Amino acid sequence: MRDVRSFFALMMVMMVGAPVSVFASSHREAPITALDHTADITDYYAFVSYDDPTKVTFIMNVDPFLEPSNGPNYFPFDPSLIYSIKIDNTYDAVEDISFEFRFTTAIRAPGVFTGFVGAGGGINAPSNAPLHSAGMPVIPPAITALDGTGAAGLSLQQTYTVTMVKGSGASATRTDMTPSAGTKLIAVPSNVGPRTMPNYPALAKQGIYSLGNGTRVFAGTVDDPFYIDLGAAFDSLNLRGTAFFGGNVNAAGIPLPVLLKTQDLNDAQNFAPDAVAGFNVNTIAIEVPISMVTQAGKPVLGTWATTSRPKMTIRPADPNATAPGPNDFTQIQRMGNPLINELIIGTGTKDKWSMSEPKDDAQFASFALDPLLARALNAVFGITVPDPPRTDLLPLVEYVAPVAPAGTPTGPIADMIRLNTSIAPAAMSSRSRLGFLGDGVGYPNGRRVSDDVVDISLRAMAGILCSPTTGAACMSNGFPFLGSSVPALGDGVNANDVPYQETFPYVAFAHSGYEFGHVGTTRKNCAPNCSIFQGQQ
Amino acid sequence: MRTILFLIAMLFECSLSAQTLDERVASARAVIAKEPAKAQGYNELAVALARKCRETANLDFCKQGEDAVNQSLKISPDNFDAQHARVPLRLLEHRYAEALEEARRLNKKIPDDNPLYGYMTDAELALGDYPEAEKSAQWMIDMRQVNAPGLQRGARVRELIGYTDGALEWWGSALRLTSGSDNEERAWILTRMGQLNSTIGKYEPAEKQLQQALEIEPDYPYALEQLAAVREAQGKAAEAVELLQRRLTLGPDLSVQYALAVAIEKSGDSAKAATAFENFRKAAVEAETKPENANRELILYLADHEHAKEAADLAQRELARRKDIGTLDAAAWAMYRNGSAAEAKKLSDRALATGTKDLEIVKHGDAIKALAADKR
Numbered sequence: 001m002r003d004v005r006s007f008f009a010l011m012m013v014m015m016v017g018a019p020v021s022v023f024a025s026s027h028r029e030a031p032i033t034a035l036d037h038t039a040d041i042t043d044y045y046a047f048v049s050y051d052d053p054t055k056v057t058f059i060m061n062v063d064p065f066l067e068p069s070n071g072p073n074y075f076p077f078d079p080s081l082i083y084s085i086k087i088d089n090t091y092d093a094v095e096d097i098s099f100e101f102r103f104t105t106a107i108r109a110p111g112v113f114t115g116f117v118g119a120g121g122g123i124n125a126p127s128n129a130p131l132h133s134a135g136m137p138v139i140p141p142a143i144t145a146l147d148g149t150g151a152a153g154l155s156l157q158q159t160y161t162v163t164m165v166k167g168s169g170a171s172a173t174r175t176d177m178t179p180s181a182g183t184k185l186i187a188v189p190s191n192v193g194p195r196t197m198p199n200y201p202a203l204a205k206q207g208i209y210s211l212g213n214g215t216r217v218f219a220g221t222v223d224d225p226f227y228i229d230l231g232a233a234f235d236s237l238n239l240r241g242t243a244f245f246g247g248n249v250n251a252a253g254i255p256l257p258v259l260l261k262t263q264d265l266n267d268a269q270n271f272a273p274d275a276v277a278g279f280n281v282n283t284i285a286i287e288v289p290i291s292m293v294t295q296a297g298k299p300v301l302g303t304w305a306t307t308s309r310p311k312m313t314i315r316p317a318d319p320n321a322t323a324p325g326p327n328d329f330t331q332i333q334r335m336g337n338p339l340i341n342e343l344i345i346g347t348g349t350k351d352k353w354s355m356s357e358p359k360d361d362a363q364f365a366s367f368a369l370d371p372l373l374a375r376a377l378n379a380v381f382g383i384t385v386p387d388p389p390r391t392d393l394l395p396l397v398e399y400v401a402p403v404a405p406a407g408t409p410t411g412p413i414a415d416m417i418r419l420n421t422s423i424a425p426a427a428m429s430s431r432s433r434l435g436f437l438g439d440g441v442g443y444p445n446g447r448r449v450s451d452d453v454v455d456i457s458l459r460a461m462a463g464i465l466c467s468p469t470t471g472a473a474c475m476s477n478g479f480p481f482l483g484s485s486v487p488a489l490g491d492g493v494n495a496n497d498v499p500y501q502e503t504f505p506y507v508a509f510a511h512s513g514y515e516f517g518h519v520g521t522t523r524k525n526c527a528p529n530c531s532i533f534q535g536q537q
Numbered sequence: 538m539r540t541i542l543f544l545i546a547m548l549f550e551c552s553l554s555a556q557t558l559d560e561r562v563a564s565a566r567a568v569i570a571k572e573p574a575k576a577q578g579y580n581e582l583a584v585a586l587a588r589k590c591r592e593t594a595n596l597d598f599c600k601q602g603e604d605a606v607n608q609s610l611k612i613s614p615d616n617f618d619a620q621h622a623r624v625p626l627r628l629l630e631h632r633y634a635e636a637l638e639e640a641r642r643l644n645k646k647i648p649d650d651n652p653l654y655g656y657m658t659d660a661e662l663a664l665g666d667y668p669e670a671e672k673s674a675q676w677m678i679d680m681r682q683v684n685a686p687g688l689q690r691g692a693r694v695r696e697l698i699g700y701t702d703g704a705l706e707w708w709g710s711a712l713r714l715t716s717g718s719d720n721e722e723r724a725w726i727l728t729r730m731g732q733l734n735s736t737i738g739k740y741e742p743a744e745k746q747l748q749q750a751l752e753i754e755p756d757y758p759y760a761l762e763q764l765a766a767v768r769e770a771q772g773k774a775a776e777a778v779e780l781l782q783r784r785l786t787l788g789p790d791l792s793v794q795y796a797l798a799v800a801i802e803k804s805g806d807s808a809k810a811a812t813a814f815e816n817f818r819k820a821a822v823e824a825e826t827k828p829e830n831a832n833r834e835l836i837l838y839l840a841d842h843e844h845a846k847e848a849a850d851l852a853q854r855e856l857a858r859r860k861d862i863g864t865l866d867a868a869a870w871a872m873y874r875n876g877s878a879a880e881a882k883k884l885s886d887r888a889l890a891t892g893t894k895d896l897e898i899v900k901h902g903d904a905i906k907a908l909a910a911d912k913r
Contacts, residue, residue: 352648
């Protein structure tokens with residue numbers, strides 16, 4: 001077996017004196033994507049479809065913090081980008097199958113001042129309208145369809161293509177999965193409001209397309225399914241301890257971010273504000289048969305998402321080409337596990353990490369196996385954490401138990417979500433926000449939209465995966481360390497602000513620009529002891 | 538004509554400051570006077586002096602920059618900014634291997650520092666490690682596509698591989714991205730464009746670009762050198778002599794000294810040329826192992842002036858130090874003159890394999906190929 005210690009020998013305590021950098025799922029975390037929001041992957045999910053255990057769903061969210069009322073053009077996908085979902089099923093951290101999404105924008109009513117307009121059956125100019133225009137149509141009928149009748153007001157229309165890529169690099173083969181005739185794949189626009197889009201859920205559902213062979217896709221603006229107390233996290237881990245949880249304080253009097261048992265068991269109630277509440281995000285979802293993306297008898301896959309832009313190539317293959325070829329793109333960002341680039345990778349390395357491939361992640365192993373967040377938890381709260389190298393965290397970066405069954409090649413250290421597709425989905429009633437820790441199904445075995453990756457990650461960083469029998473044997477300052485000693489760390493945000501869907505695409509449809517604001521929704525579901533916010537609701 | 542431009546690969550991050558370089562130096566000195574115990578002022582001074590060193594082609598400014606770096610490191614031994622500022626100084630001083638080592642070390646510490654990829658490209662180009670230079674430049678551009686220093690590096694690689702239209706396009710883009718108040722940077726880019734056009738025989742646009750550079754920076758040494766090359770190619774050797782003499786009043790430079798001797802020879806004054814060549818030879822021999830050497834020019838001089846064996850020996854020593862296209866070409870020429878056709882062809886083929894469209898290198902290659910064919 002490979003000696004993992006060799007990865008760690010080179011690294012170590014570069015953390016001392018480093019500022020505490022914390023998490024926001026993956027919203028604008030790297031310098032390169034802070035300047036390129038449409039290429040910014042906020043979250044990536046992969047799970048066995050709740051309602052069909054023969055299928056797997058991949059969801060890639062991009063473009064963070066979309067304010068639902070932010071017209072006139074709202075949130076188109078970037079037509080110059082390739083959005084990719086990549087899957088490794090041979091345990092080498094190289095993609096064997098990818099699904100590429102590319103968008104095209106059409107402005108169908110270039111004279112209209114907004115991308116989406118409509119009301120009732122349409123409004124014509126009244127009798128007192130300016131000269132010679134009375135009776136002329138001014139506002140088209142409300143938008144009730146993505147195309148054809150009912151879509152006249154959909155001026156900004158985005159269509160997209162889906163390409164399945166087998167293999168990688170120049171030798172990859174590409175198959176267009178887009179329906180050949182008749183059906184356009186149309187991205188679902190944001191929910192402008194009830195006058196323009198009177199039945200938004202019905203409109204959004206039209207954006208679910210079957211591509212045949214058991215495959216479905218959806219692309220469009222949706223509710224951001226992520227939830228977190230971002231303000232507390234970014235305020236140097238100022239998690240709201242006693243202010244919300246009524247919990248303990250440490251020796252220095254600092255409130256510990258430890259949930260009471262009743263709070264920890266409550267997956268429907270928030271005890272701190274959800275900073276992402278009321279915001280939308282752009283999503284790309286694809287559901288495929290498990291057999292399409294795994295090898296027979298090998299149910300575990302690794303997966304990640306990327307965004308890529310056309311490259312300005314020093315040595316172009318064809319200097320006279322008018323459009324970039326499939327290999328003329330440069331990767332802007334990637335995402336496998338949540339929070340890796342935010343929590344783990346140093347600021348001076350984030351762009352390099354974003355632009356690298358999982359197969360080359362050994363170069364970042366020092367970050368992954370001595371995470372700054374663990375040291376920050378120790379420094380800020382005095383919480384005991386295991387000593388590095390943190391082999392207990394290997395399940396996040398290798399094909400090992402408990403996600404991968406015995407005999408699965410571990411593969412290289414690589415940031416991917418590992419999903420054991422043979423583990424059946426949990427029914428809604430038994431699903432736990434604590435993922436694999438709670439119901440034996442979710443994150444880090446894949447990632448479902450409801451998994452509370454903030455709490456799971458806090459506990460994982462604190463060492464909850466340490467176990468001499470089922471995981472890694474850990475030590476802390478020379479003494480054995482058991483994961484069972486890790487307290488119920490959490491940010492106090494246990495639920496999304498709106499319910500998820502139980503069927504594809506599983507995320508909730510977009511918030512309405514007309515009806516939502518953030519002050520109220522951010523505090524939604526906050527328990528009565530969120531007293532300091534009550535006055536703002 | 539080969540000049541310092543071929544050797545100085547230094548390109549700087551664009552400055553948006555409206556200050557002149559002298560003002561930047563003065564402002565850094567004021568920071569030091571105010572807070573002499575802090576490293577920051579010394580770091581700012583080192584950066585400003587590096588720019589001044591390039592602007593004037595006067596290495597004294599680089600030496601002062603090194604002093605500032607040393608002061609800074611005395612105050613704060615591990616400070617990144619001082620080490621970062623030292624890299625361009627070393628490039629300007631032609632200490633390419635040291636510059637590369639330092640840049641790569643710093644790059645390991647902070648891989649997302651974009652300018653470091655530029656410095657690595659510069660050093661790799663100077664040392665002839667072209668695959669690495671292309672990788673560094675491409676990564677620099679991939680990180681930030683709208684990035685004038687990155688485009689300049691990319692343009693240099695394009696130039697090297699013979700994609701001259703693409704190189705000119707990127708030099709042009711870099712120029713448009715450069716602040717209108719950064720005169721030296723604009724003059725630098727225009728000079729590089731002029732040089733590129735000149736090496737591929739497009740003397741009219743070259744002349745125009747070099748004149749523009751001189752309008753922006755009237756005594757810009759590199760523009761004077763390149764305009765002299767254009768004049769020489771246009772058969773106006775006397776004007777080339779004048780320009781190079783003007784250039785040398787700004788500060789000594791062995792490569793320019795050689796160019797002047799060549800221009801004098803072409804102007805028909807053999808006696809004066811002989812003296813100029815001899816002065817060059819003495820000084821260049823003395824400088825052989827110094828960073829500011831003119832070994833490429835010395836090899837060419839010796840090869841073309843009946844010292845072929847000496848030229849070949851020097852070429853071997855220089856090849857042990859660097860394998861850039863200029864050195865390969867000069868070495869090939871020395872071998873050719875020394876009658877080693879096979880060795881000459883091998884070296885020339887390596888130089889031409891880059892794809893370069895540099896007329897002089899191509900011309901040398903043709904002559905060498907003919908000799909090699911004859912010897913078969």
